[in-house]
Amino acid sequence: MANENYEAVLAQADELADRTIDFRRRLHRRPEIGLQLPITQEAIRTEIGDLGLDVRTGSSTTSVVAVLDGASDGPTVLLRGDMDALPLTEHTGLDFASEIDGVMHACGHDTHVAMLAGAARLLADRRADIAGRVVFMFQPGEEGFHGARYMLEEGLLEATGQRPTGAFALHISSSFVSGTINTRPGALLASSDTIRITVQGRGGHASAPHYANDPIPVACEIVIALQTMVTRRIDIFDPAVVTIAHLSAGTTNNVIPATAVLEGTIRTLSAETRTSVHDLVRQVARGIASAHGMQVEVEIEGGYPVTVNDGDFASSVHAVAGQLLGADRACIMESPIMGAEDWSYVLQEVPGAMAFLGACPPDLEPETAPGNHSNLVVFDETALSTGVATYAAVALETLAR
Numbered sequence: 572m573a574n575e576n577y578e579a580v581l582a583q584a585d586e587l588a589d590r591t592i593d594f595r596r597r598l599h600r601r602p603e604i605g606l607q608l609p610i611t612q613e614a615i616r617t618e619i620g621d622l623g624l625d626v627r628t629g630s631s632t633t634s635v636v637a638v639l640d641g642a643s644d645g646p647t648v649l650l651r652g653d654m655d656a657l658p659l660t661e662h663t664g665l666d667f668a669s670e671i672d673g674v675m676h677a678c679g680h681d682t683h684v685a686m687l688a689g690a691a692r693l694l695a696d697r698r699a700d701i702a703g704r705v706v707f708m709f710q711p712g713e714e715g716f717h718g719a720r721y722m723l724e725e726g727l728l729e730a731t732g733q734r735p736t737g738a739f740a741l742h743i744s745s746s747f748v749s750g751t752i753n754t755r756p757g758a759l760l761a762s763s764d765t766i767r768i769t770v771q772g773r774g775g776h777a778s779a780p781h782y783a784n785d786p787i788p789v790a791c792e793i794v795i796a797l798q799t800m801v802t803r804r805i806d807i808f809d810p811a812v813v814t815i816a817h818l819s820a821g822t823t824n825n826v827i828p829a830t831a832v833l834e835g836t837i838r839t840l841s842a843e844t845r846t847s848v849h850d851l852v853r854q855v856a857r858g859i860a861s862a863h864g865m866q867v868e869v870e871i872e873g874g875y876p877v878t879v880n881d882g883d884f885a886s887s888v889h890a891v892a893g894q895l896l897g898a899d900r901a902c903i904m905e906s907p908i909m910g911a912e913d914w915s916y917v918l919q920e921v922p923g924a925m926a927f928l929g930a931c932p933p934d935l936e937p938e939t940a941p942g943n944h945s946n947l948v949v950f951d952e953t954a955l956s957t958g959v960a961t962y963a964a965v966a967l968e969t970l971a972r
């Protein structure tokens with residue numbers, strides 16, 4: 572794409588800034604959780620209703636898939652914005668704060684919807700110059716509900732009759748300098764699985780443990796052994812995190828309980844290590860329980876896979892951001908983040924990437940600003956036009972390749 576084209580895209584996004592911010596604030600006031608987000612879906616349909624897109628809605632979820640048909644034939648590119656909020660009560664004091672008690676757009680998905688709608692408007696304006704098609708994926712249920720997987724099952728990748736040659740998603744973050752685009756080739760985010768271990772002992776009087784079989788010390792031993800397992804059995808350059816975050820046993824000070832339950836999370840950065848950790852958690856828990864004459868039940872519930880950016884696509888996003896915003900605002904991240912994303916399901920099918928859009932408020936520091944998922948998180952709205960321009964420029968560059 573020529574330099575003057577990048578400048579034009581930025582100028583268009585700036586012209587749309589007020590509209591983008593206004594739409595974001597309306598979504599922010601009315602957050603919804605999960606896979607069924609009827610108010611958000613209706614707001615999206617209204618916002619993009621005048622753009623001449625082919626708009627389809629999901630059957631198992633309230634997703635919206637909108638297709639922009641360019642003036643001439645060419646490849647398909649997919650852009651995604653997730654739509655859902657989180658179950659927490661907002662304490663930001665913003666004048667457009669959530670009006671729904673106990674629900675807040677604390678992960679910034681309201682900004683994703685607004686930026687994607689802005690990019691749709693910007694690109695629809697340029698339809699005459701577009702060879703190919705752009706699929707806008709408005710996705711419910713990112714926060715643990717596997718919304719992207721439902722959309723794939725409903726034929727997301729066949730929306731134009733031609734599989735996308737590239738797929739791109741932005742995620743806003745208050746932990747990066749406002750207006751920067753941050754990405755990396757390879758693993759960007761971790762896999763996330765849930766562990767539940769039930770140690771089955773035998774209850775009794777706390778004064779006579781030899782007549783019982785106390786599951787509490789065994790549960791504690793398993794917690795420590797899992798940490799030893801991570802440092803001794805897992806390649807430090809293909810890391811894992813195993814955290815037992817919840818331990819529960821017993822009712823009072825003088826009764827040995829019959830069971831102890833441990834719950835936690837497993838994070839990894841490769842499918843291979845993910846499988847190894849699952850096997851090792853089972854092996855360690857069973858081995859320790861067995862050494863003390865106890866049974867153990869290990870349940871591992873698979874969450875999102877590792878989010879792996881395609882190397883070439885991530886480099887292209889980085890290059891586009893550099894052209895669009897200047898080299899100092901296009902950053903390669905030194906390391907992945909151990910959070911997880913269901914965008915990973917799309918990246919298993921299509922070469923693509925996710926990038927973080929920095930939106931730390933100018934009066935705060937990225938290291939200490941309340942982060943995504945905090946009830947105090949605030950995003951700098953001046954970054955939204957950067958996001959709109961980046962979505963659009965990545966789409967145009969991918970179609971031109």
Ligand SMILES: [Zn+2]
Pocket residue numbers: 678714943944
């Ligand atoms: Zn989130």
Ligand SMILES: [Zn+2]
Pocket residue numbers: 678679680713742
């Ligand atoms: Zn998120």
